[in-house]
């Protein structure tokens with residue numbers, strides 16, 4: 001019984017061609033979740049289910065940018081923008097990356113040209129009350145990624161009308177600074193629901209040791225999200241089929257997370273529930289004294305698979321936890337190939353929320369030149385290859401079989417070295433402006 005690249009490719013096709021864009025909270029994402037649930041159920045996972053969670057769904061339409069002397073400039077509205085159906089106007093002012101040293105009185109009422117992601121800079125930018133912002137795409141030849149004004153940033157700092165323009169427009173636009181411009185867009189927001197999909201293979205001898213094998217199945221707003229990460233999801237689902245036959249001493253919980261592209265929404269939801277239960281249970285001193293273990297305690301490891309499927313690519317493994325997680329990757333790669341580069345760093349994906357809760361993680365990625373199209377409409381099915389899926393799929397299968405499913409004792413202690421824990425904390429602080437151990441109650 002071996003990982004079959006053709007089977008995995010068929011799942012990729014269903015997600016990216018049959019469904020297409022799978023932005024979390026949309027009907028398409030729900031359809032994809034149902035397809036995945038039915039696929040895994042067909043392999044004998046009777047418990048396959050959708051796990052819903054709330055998500056803020058932003059949509060943008062009718063974005064329009066006009067510049068005096070230049071006419072209409074093609075642009076994409078940023079998700080989470082302020083709604084500006086009647087338009088805002090002001091002179092174009094170029095403020096480099098939007099750092100505070102470039103901001104000032106001259107920004108008031110202006111339309112700012114910013115050559116970087118807004119992120120938390122939106123706080124400083126809004127202080128000068130500009131009319132709007134045009135984010136300049138810094139990568140040539142790339143269709144704009146709509147990106148979010150992050151949920152956390154929006155909630156904390158507010159928002160403003162914002163669009164993004166292609167790199168080739170950028171130079172011209174900056175040449176027209178000082179001229180008057182008008183920006184309009186319709187930005188809507190509603191509360192919606194997204195769905196993680198999960199199914200479990202109970203361990204034969206150690207059912208109380210849970211290893212999560214996961215990948216995110218959602219895409220960004222713009223594209224079909226093929227290499228990132230219909231392909232990784234397909235690898236997880238094909239592994240589920242294979243291990244159903246091979247069996248495992250430990251419990252393998254297969255999860256297709258959603259909302260990853262909007263800030264790890266699905267995995268944060270999953271980890272939060274575990275943390276909340278854990279905190280509740282441990283209020284009872286007796287529970288602790290008698291060696292009681294919560295579901296979170298029983299989580300021993302996360303194997304996360306994000307970015308896969310390209311034939312021309314190289315493999316990486318990102319480790320949060322015992323160094324042996326990485327050593328095992330190196331050993332297996334040296335023995336059988338393919339080559340892997342091992343990084344001791346927090347992979348920016350669904351591994352992070354569980355690692356923040358104390359669960360070690362190894363993340364597998366396979367990236368190449370075509371990942372250039374990630375998060376755009378260019379990340380299409382044609383970039384994915386059965387052979388590419390199989391190269392890393394078979395490696396991960398053997399890694400799981402050898403080090404997780406078969407051994408009498410899991411060779412990786414449930415420990416995260418301080419420096420790795422620091423990576424995770426910093427990752428959340430920098431990227432999301434939040435600490436997950438705060439607000440566990442909500």
Ligand SMILES: [Zn+2]
Nearest residue numbers: 228229306307
């Ligand atoms: Zn991804």
